[in-house]
Amino acid sequence: MVTQRLLPSAAPLQLIDPDGRPGQNPGGLTFPEPDVLISLHRGMVLGRRFDTQATVLAKQGRLAVYPSSRGQDACQVGAALALRGQDWLFPTYRDSVAILTRGVDAAETLALLRGDWHCGYDPYERRVAPQCTPLATNTLHAVGLAHAATLQAKDQVALVLLGDGATSEGDAHEALNFAALWKAPVVFLVQNNGYAISVPLAKQSAAPTLAAKGIGYGIPPLLIDGNDAAAVYAAVAAGVERAATGGGPTLIEAITYRVEAHTNADDATRYRTDDEVRGWLDRDPIARLEAYLRAERLLDDEAASRLAAEAEQLAADVRDRMSTEASADPAELFEHVYARPTAALERQRATLLAELEELEESAP
């Protein structure tokens, strides 16, 4: 039965449990090699420190806003590390850590949220699309890019990140449908963190799980523990492998939790309890993997403190670079609207520059 084959597991697949022991429900996931586990741990420790630093910078007003991914560290890092160099990542505004893990410079990653420009990095350099602020629109871009790879016989997979709330958008539906029809080499990773700002998943969807939605499109889904970095890595890697070998798209739902509020401007106490948050802190993705690595003697105190120092260095670097004044050039406002500025835009630029010159002259 086709439908039977498309059924996701009843419980989330897990390779390492919250106490750091081998998971009870590995499904068909391949347990990552030790060097991968060490990279996942390193990525999460660095990512967490970056995220904490960015949250502080937002509270200090040095960033315009920061949507934290604390708690979703395993999804961020597991997903980014499972991609090959030639693959593409399509992130949202909450996926700064995934972008950083992909190798994009920290300050360039934060350009959008600092307000320097809408996207601070060159998407073609690390094959990372601009962070997408509208919901689920990036799913279609990923499907289009992936299908273009097929049409041009390029070995390339697109991974698109979206949240539980974004699955309600029409574009998510259209993207899943197009991807399945075209057998596009694309992986959809839904980070189900429980809330769309304040609205819980129960008010978002009546589906048994979000993974189950794959059945309707003819897309094989995976339901995984999104706080288990090994499981996220294994699931995304399996999706990439399937896509790259002509098997078409995969829909992954990763169950996780947004520990911080939606952004620094949000008050999460209005819609969820402290008890609920504490329960999830006990399922911390980093502590879990660290416990496993120590038990397996893949991590010791010395390596851990070296890593902590590296994380502090990253945070200091981010602090320094975010503390210098941005050098935004008003003339650039007119540069990238069209391939060449129109005559009207040239006139508007001249007007603005004259205005600024006048201000400068009249300054005491």
Add this chain to the structure above:
Amino acid sequence: MTTVMIPPAGDTARQVPAPVTMAAALNQALADSLAADDRVVVFGEDVGALGGVFRITDGLAGKFGEHRVFDTPIAESGIVGTAIGMAMNGLVPVVEMQFDAFAYPAFEQVTSHLAKLRNRTRGRVALPVVIRVPFGGGIGGVEHHSDSSEAYYTHTPGLRVVTPGTPADAYLLLREAIRCPDPVIFLEPKRRYWSKETAVLTPDGPPIDRAVVRRTGRDVTLIAYGGMVATALEAAEAAAEEDWDVEVIDLRSLSPFDDQTLTESVSRTGRAVIVHEAAGFAGYGAEVAARLTEQCFHYLEAPILRVTGFDIPYPPPRLEQYHLPNTDRILDAIARLQWEDEGA
């Protein structure tokens, strides 16, 4: 679709003028673009085996294969959204929206992504996407089949919006749009799909952002685009009988706007009338009138007038004739241009 002589591809064959409809000219432009550039792909609803509901893509899937010309699910946002991703990865997508009002589901992809991605990425990501939209009324279409949606797009920086008024220009403009590094909304005046012109189809001509003087005149500048170009030319002929020498400008490019050609003409004639099917309120003509007033005020002999559709939802087929601008309304507007003041 009317069968017409289409000059076969190849420059020598095109040296001989032949009668061609706008629909056939558009078809030829797509075929020649597909042949000229491997990166071009054509997709949308019913564009494959059927050749599109207006047959603009007739025969293309057979000629170029289903990997170059293909049908999609009925999902306009999906069509534009995937076109964006394809353009990011080296292709030049030319997509069809089946009708003007059926393009609205794609609005977010058009305005938030297609128009902005170059800007968002400081020029690093170019999106050479063409969205073909049959637009406007005059064909007796039932509701949602006759909208003039140009102002939604022209109000969005980052988009080019063009519309041809003649078959030969339909060919040229579409070739130019497909070669353009910017995203282009290509509005096809569906009431003129079957109008014929004896012409040579050539990819060389005025650049994509230039307006063209279709008829020279001394007394008044009549400004039109798309389906209204032919109406304006008819009105100019009728006005000649009343001794008004009317210049007709076909805008071609609604965005960007060709200030130079327009101000040159209006400064010379001192009078201007703008014609469009769309509702007048906050319509495209308001922008034209404002620009020309700002730039030609001291040359103007009369207020700039607009002849537009009423400020109503597009009417049912039996009533559309009362809504659409026609020769009489254009002549009435010309008559109201304060001729009695001349020489006063």
